Amino acid sequence: MQGFRLTLASVIVSAAFSAAAPPALAAPQVEVIAKGLSNPRGLAFAPNGQLFVAEAGSGGDGKCIVLADSRTACYGETGALTRVDPTGKAAPVRVISGLPSMAAPGGFGALGAQGIVFTGAGNGRLVMGLAADASARTGLGAKANLLGQVLQVGSSGNWKVSADIAAFEAATNPVSGGTDSNPYAVAALGQQHIVADAGANALFSVAANGKISTLAKFEARPVPAPPFLGLPPGATIPMQAVPTTVIDGRDGWLYAGQLTGFPFPAGAANVYRVSPHGGTPEVYASGFTNIIGLAFDANHRLYVLQVGSGLAGAGGPPLLPPGRLVRVNANGSQTVIYQDLYYPGGLAIGPDGAAYVTNFGIVPGPVAGSFPDGGQVLRIPLD
Numbered sequence: 001m002q003g004f005r006l007t008l009a010s011v012i013v014s015a016a017f018s019a020a021a022p023p024a025l026a027a028p029q030v031e032v033i034a035k036g037l038s039n040p041r042g043l044a045f046a047p048n049g050q051l052f053v054a055e056a057g058s059g060g061d062g063k064c065i066v067l068a069d070s071r072t073a074c075y076g077e078t079g080a081l082t083r084v085d086p087t088g089k090a091a092p093v094r095v096i097s098g099l100p101s102m103a104a105p106g107g108f109g110a111l112g113a114q115g116i117v118f119t120g121a122g123n124g125r126l127v128m129g130l131a132a133d134a135s136a137r138t139g140l141g142a143k144a145n146l147l148g149q150v151l152q153v154g155s156s157g158n159w160k161v162s163a164d165i166a167a168f169e170a171a172t173n174p175v176s177g178g179t180d181s182n183p184y185a186v187a188a189l190g191q192q193h194i195v196a197d198a199g200a201n202a203l204f205s206v207a208a209n210g211k212i213s214t215l216a217k218f219e220a221r222p223v224p225a226p227p228f229l230g231l232p233p234g235a236t237i238p239m240q241a242v243p244t245t246v247i248d249g250r251d252g253w254l255y256a257g258q259l260t261g262f263p264f265p266a267g268a269a270n271v272y273r274v275s276p277h278g279g280t281p282e283v284y285a286s287g288f289t290n291i292i293g294l295a296f297d298a299n300h301r302l303y304v305l306q307v308g309s310g311l312a313g314a315g316g317p318p319l320l321p322p323g324r325l326v327r328v329n330a331n332g333s334q335t336v337i338y339q340d341l342y343y344p345g346g347l348a349i350g351p352d353g354a355a356y357v358t359n360f361g362i363v364p365g366p367v368a369g370s371f372p373d374g375g376q377v378l379r380i381p382l383d
Helices: 008-018 165-172
Strands: 031-037 041-044 051-055 064-068 072-084 093-103 113-117 124-128 151-153 159-164 181-189 193-195 202-206 212-217 221-224 236-239 243-248 254-256 269-274 282-288 293-295 302-306 325-326 333-340 347-351 355-359 375-380
Touching: 008 254, 031 072, 031 333, 031 347, 041 181, 041 236, 041 243, 041 347, 041 355, 041 375, 051 124, 051 347, 051 375, 064 221, 064 293, 072 282, 093 124, 113 193, 151 165, 159 165, 165 202, 165 212, 193 243, 202 243, 254 293, 269 293, 282 302, 293 347, 302 333, 302 347, 302 355, 333 355
Parallel strands: 041 113, 113 181, 181 243, 243 293
Antiparallel strands: 031 375, 041 051, 051 072, 051 113, 064 072, 072 093, 113 124, 124 151, 151 159, 181 193, 193 202, 202 212, 221 236, 243 254, 254 269, 269 282, 293 302, 302 325, 325 333, 347 355, 355 375
């Protein structure tokens, strides 16, 4: 950990071992359309209507490294890109398997395949997490160099490397505080792709020829220090932005949401809008907590997915459950659509107008006793 920086990896790994028991589904209209998934994160619909989910996997028993937040994670090839039936009638199918994955023993809160998007032509881009400097990949395993990269993928299972985000971040380090890359989400924008790097605190643009550039960066901002740190009254500490999601608003703007870093104050997370040409991010909507996903519906109403409810306190997991799906109304007010989520990992609005959310996004598949169904995909009807 650098200063008061806590990465997204530390949030999900710590929470897995000490959070409260997961809530039961509270609304009968919410459907579980897929289960048994391993650390499911981002999800996206392909142009043909098929739904795909990025599974970060469960790590493995390979070589271990220390992540940017001082936690240890071990290498395996347990990640996947998985096709899910939006109706829930067919079992999930892993169209790409054996992707690299990093996790602590037990597999909770893995890093690996984390974000997915498709273009109108049907080509997908899959972003691979890392939460470390690019050099940490050396010697980890046969596919370790894929961590921190963007992969071009097809719905039939073909793939190839598109761009090395981690290497670019290490070379340019757009935001001070040490080199640390953790690509978490990706948006398609014409011939380019925009990557939200939660470790770098930046948005990166990947051109059609693979050239990478920094589109926007998110600087730390001061927030009140929590009392348990023992600092003088009124003291502030720098809070990292931690951008975890980026989408094309189809209105001439990109939109990015922030998890925020330690101390994860409730209500401090913003939705920013960014010009496709780059520049300083502008606050579009505020008052959120721990954003992990964004999506607009057909009426251009913004939906915000929150992974947690703020700082748990000294000695506990970084974030308290539950996660929430929130709608931003035309007058700027917020409506909670669904709040019985347990560390959700991604959000997409389907062709049917419903919200599709990955739930139990830190769980490495079925775990006897506490998580018998493993990670899930939920279908949440919207009005």
